[in-house]
């Protein structure tokens with residue numbers, strides 16, 4: 450299983466990619482994190498992010514299945530079409546972490 454600590458991919462402000470070639474990956478992971486964390490705290494969201502893979506050089510048409518394991522704070526995704534899957538951690542407190550909305554009073 451592919452486990453990513455997104456902080457390793459970010460610049461020093463923790464809001465963008467560390468290097469230009471990570472730009473698309475960081476953008477997609479940001480969408481996944483925002484989706485998973487906003488669902489967790491009950492905020493209405495748009496539909497789940499689309500798969501970004503290009504199997505056979507054609508864009509995959511899948512919509513990602515995304516979940517949040519609250520015991521480990523790992524967010525996982527899986528594409529039902531191309532079966533790409535992965536896990537991301539290290540997202541807590543980043544700009545994509547929508548769960549901060551409900552804990553603002555503690556900051």
Ligand SMILES: [Zn+2]
Pocket residue numbers: 500501502509510511528529530531532533
């Ligand atoms: Zn796919």
